[in-house]
Amino acid sequence: MKILAIRLKNLTSIEGTVEVDFTAEPLHSAGIFAISGPTGAGKSTLLDALCLALYDKAPRFATSVESVNLSDVGDNQINQSDVRNLLRRGTSDGYAEVDFLGIDGRRYRSRWSVRRTRNKISGSLQPQTMEVKELDTEKEFQGTKKELLIQLVELVGLTYEQFTRTVLLAQNDFATFLKSKGAAKAELLEKLTGTGVYSRISQEVYARNKAAQEEVTLIQNRMNVIELMPEEELLALQKEKELLAEKRVAGIKLLAEQNEQLNVVRSLKMQEDLWKKKQQEEQEEQARLKMLQGALASQEEGLVHFKAQWEAIQPDLKKARQLDVQILSQQDSYTQSQQMLQSANKQVSEQEQKMRMATEQLQGAYSSLNRLLNHVGIEEALQLEQVEEILRQEENKLTAGMNTNEERLLQLNSFGYPLLAEEQMKLQKELTRQQNIRQLTEMQTKTKAEIERLEKETTDCLKQLTEQETALKVTQRLYENARMAVGKDVKALRRQLQEGEACPVCGSTAHPYHQEQEVVDTLFRSIEQEYNAAVANCQQINNRSIVLQRDWTHQKMVDGQIGEQLAALYKAGINAGNEEQIQHRLTELAERILAYRNLYAEWQRSDEEIKKMRSHCEALRENVSLCRLAMQKVSSAKEQLVLLQNTASAEQKRFEVIEKALNVLRQERSQLLKGKSANEAEAVVAKREKELNLALEKARKEVEAVHNRLSSLQGEMKQITLAIGECQEQYKKIEFPEQLPEIIKKQQEENLNTERTFSTMEARLLQQEKNKLTVEQIAKELAEKQTIAERWAKLNKLIGSADGAKFKVIAQSYTLNLLLLHANKHLSYLSKRYKLQQVPDTLALQVIDCDMCDEIRTVYSLSGGESFLISLALALGLSSLSSNNLKVESLFIDEGFGSLDAESLRTAMEALEQLQMQGRKIGVISHVQEMSERISVQVQVHKKVNGKSVLTVAG
Incomplete structure (x- = not known):
């Protein structure tokens, strides 16, 4: 794995875009280079950018464990451990990009980027994005950010933790490791090697043992809480339950007999009250029957009187029917005449509307014509002939202009402009x-x-x-x-030399020095x-x-x-000749092209005027046609209007005659049957007759219904009398009937007390069975938990501890041995004088001095430079331990060189110069002036005003 280039933009103190290309000179040829600059300039930002592009993480946030939100732009907030905090304030976007050689030998580029909303400085931070592609084939990797990070780990061959132990060596961790105590050394070794699982195992064993013991104690407490009754108390309780059960049955039977007697008493009283009620209803029905019989006789007399009145109005009804027929006939003629009159008036109105529209069209045509001629007053057909004469003159002018412009177009074509422009371009x-x-x-x-x-x-x-x-x-x-x-x-x-004695080195007896x-x-x-x-x-x-x-x-x-x-x-x-000849020819071409362009502009102006004249002539011709057509429409509309007005007048007179005759018939008809129609009068009479017949029938039915109810009441009273006799016979057999409610209430209370006592005893017996079963289950569970607790207690005694230190020290002892094997291998290249060794049965370290006959020395006796060499060997040993035999060709060291004196610094530099011979490109981050002067190739970070820094590569 090898880093080829690092690029970044707007991260922390570095503003704008910077690039560190390790494939370009002078970095390409340099085995060792320095990343130098004052404190706070941004040296470590390069390492942050390297980790961001590969792992979406940054070393400076490794210790941020407290979740605290900080203010961003506006009302937005961001967690202090969020890597987007690296974006420089006052910028809208930034990125970190790394080119690297993967474990498969191919070149890749990974880019981490972040931006604000709409790329504005005031926008809120958007989620960071990742892009990965292969440089040789331009193939882009697809997937979510999480998926891309997994693929990057496969390409690099290292996890983030392994990368920060293999490629980036943490500052001062191994100098502290040399001289720390056992527990602190175990914690530090655990942090550097990522073997914290042993500490967690120890803590987990301790926690599991504690939880197992607490479970046993809890189960024992649960068993102690449960109480079981003695056997004698249980037998006595069961016998008492049997006696109460017999008493409960007897009480229920007695209460049922008492309730039956109470029902007889209540039934007798209820039947007596019912007989009195029925007797009162019989009296009421007899009075109602008398009243309904009187109403029935009155209804019969009213029906006879109504029929006599109906016979008296029959002549008026006949005459009214005759008048209704005449009115209906006259009404049809009236309606027909009215419709014809309305139709005639409607036609007149429509024709008047057409007349107005034709007149408006004529006026509009005249207005358009006046606007085209720029004057007013053309309103008669005679003047339209004058307009047509003007139109012929305009068309003659149009023809002359078109002929003139055709001649100009022929002159333009004779210039050969495309050839002139082509020649001019070639000459230029x-x-x-x-x-x-x-x-x-x-x-x-x-x-x-x-x-x-x-x-x-x-x-x-x-x-x-x-x-x-x-x-x-x-x-x-x-x-x-x-x-x-x-x-x-x-x-x-x-x-130790003495004068006259031989020197053990040179053998001389003189010692001038x-x-x-x-x-x-x-x-x-x-x-x-x-x-x-x-x-x-x-x-x-x-x-x-x-x-x-x-x-x-x-x-x-x-x-x-x-x-x-x-x-x-x-x-x-x-x-084409020399420059002077070409310039002369270009001048001639420019003059000819200028003449062409002037003539072309004149042709364009003339063509525009011809278009306007043609449009004007066409508008005049069209408006003259419209005026003539509108005049014809107005004349035709006037003639049609006169005819329709005469027709409407004749219809009006006919309508008035029919209306007068219809009014006379209506007046005569209104005096018969109170103005109602014959059918309506007959309907009213039939409805009234029907109402009288229905009322009569209803009265008859009500009289009959009252008769039936009287008969029913008399039958019910006979049955109630028989029921009262039976109840009285049963009543005579009851003792103290008046005290029955109190006797029943006392019996109910006694039965309830018996039931409560019985339920309590039954519940106690059921609880006894349940407690017995629960104790058996708890005992079984307790035996299982005690077995588990004994196992955890034994394991806790071996490796368990609350802080995880017991197993951590044991496990890290083995890890330390493996680390020292790798460290001593690197130390043999750096300094052949020393070897590292573990103090037996501890995590302490000691040093073997090979120059002093393998004398064992404490690490506290080492000088600053020697401590640095051994610390660096430990760091490289961990690098070998973490990389799983992966070849890592890039190494960045941030070891705090500022704490070394001149002699130690010289020793450290010699060690680094020997280390680069192993084939690694080494970057040393330091602000020490002596180191910067000794390393010729440098990536220099310079501080500027306003917290800005710029980056240059020197060498």
Whole structure:
């Protein structure tokens, strides 16, 4: 897996679009590079962008566990752990994009992007999106964001946790790991290796054991709460229940007999009251029968009188029928005459409307004609002939104008304008080509001169660099020898030398350095300054050589491009003379084209005037036709109107005669039968006769119904008398009938008390059975839970703990051994002097010093640089442990180099320079000036005003 390029836009302090391309120079050739810049400039933003594009996560949010909402734009809020917080405030959109080489050897591009609504700064944040595609085939991966992230893990070969332990080495974690206590080391190892499951297992075992013990205690408490009756109390209760059951049966039987006697008493009283009620109803019915018989006689007399009156009005009825026939006949003539009159009046109105419409059309035609001629007063047919004369004159003018414009069109065609325009375009292109050739030739001359200058300076610089490197090697040998001479171990040996005794190293008995130690130290500092100056000078010349070679290559590329452009321009030329000849011909063409355009404009103006004249003539001709047609309609409408008015007058007179005769007949008829028709009068008489007959029949039926009810009442009274006799016989047998309700009430209370006592005893017996069954079930459950609790108690004794530390320490001991195997392998490349070893039966670490006969040393005795080397080896060991033998060619280290002194920093840099020889491209994030000066290739992040930062690649 290898990172090829990182691009980002508007993230944190970096505004706008930036790109770090590891496939382009100088990063392509650099094995190690620095990401430098002041604190807060945005160095770690590059790593955030890398993780966003691949995993939709960022390292800076790894510790954000508290859920707190922060204010965004407007009233919107966003959680503080949301990765969209990386979008720079005051921008509407941003993205992070990474090109990488997958585990299958193919190149891919992953892009994470976020934007605000409608791409406005004031818009609310939208959900982030992911895009993944293969660069070689341009194939885009499909799916949801979650599905794309799963595919990315397969392409990269690492999960997010493995990626942050393999490609991004966390700051200071392993320096802390070296010297932390056992429990803290277990927690830190658990965090770095992702083996937190052991801690959770220990906590889960502890929780399960606690829960099992609580369940056993709870079941025991449930069993203690349940009470069972003694056997003697149970037998006595069952016997008492049997006695109560017999008493309950006897009480129910006695209460039934008492209720039967009470029913006899109540029935006797009810029958006596009913007999009295029936007797009263008999008296009422007899009085009603007498009244209805009188009403029946009155109805019969009224019917006889009505029939006599009907016979008296028969002559008037006959005469009324005759008049009704005459009126009906006259009414038909009246209606017919009225309809004809209305039709005639309607036709007159319609003809008047047509007359008005024809007149309005004529006036409208005259108005249109006046507007076309720009004057008023044309209202007669005689003047229409004058208009037709004007129309003939206008048409003659139109014909003359059309002939003139045809001549102009022939002149336009004779110019051959398309050929002129084509020739002009070709000449202009040729003129531009010759001008470009002249400019490119001048540029080529300057470029060749610059190439010669750069080539000479590059040769001089390379020669100077060779000389400086030769001198540097000599100075370096002196420096290394001097450094060994002033080393701590050498100084300690010198202090042990005695004058006259042989040196165990060289065998000399003279020890001049023993007496002149201060002179030696001063000499070493002088040599060290000379060596550092030589290194800086050599690095400066090397940097200049790289810049000169880059500029020389660039100028050669520019010269090649100019040559290609000149060849293309020469090839595209035409034979049209030099620039002066072409310019002269272009002037002639411009004059001829201008003459064509002036004539064309004159033809266009004339054509517009001809169109207007033609439209005017057509409108005049059409309006004259409309005026003549409208005059004919008005004349025809007048004649038709006179005929319809005469017809309407004759119909009016006929209608008045018929109306007068009809009024006379109606007057005579209104005096008979009170104005009612014969049929209506007969209907009223028939209705009245029917009502009288119905009333008579109703009265007869009511009299008959009263007779029937009297007979029914008398029969019911006989039956009630017999029932009363039977009840009186039963009543005589009852003792104390007046006290029966009180006796029944007392018996009911006694029965109720017996029932309550019986129910209570029965409930106690049922509860006893239920409790007995429950105790048996609880006992069985308790035995099962106790077995489970004993198992968890044994497991908890071995690995369980409330904080998870017991099993965590045991498990991480094995993980630590595996980690140290990988770490020592990397440490052998970094520093052959030391090996890491685990203190037996603990998570503590100790160091084996190979230069001191494998002496075991505590990690607290290491210097800053040595601690860094071992911490880096641990980090690389974890990288190997997490990557599952996956080849990772990119490594970013953020280890806090600012805490190292000059000597430790030099040692760390030498270690990193050796590490890049293993084939990895290493990026070191630091703001330390010494590191930035030592690493020539740098990705520099510069702070600007208003919290902005810009990014440049130097080297």
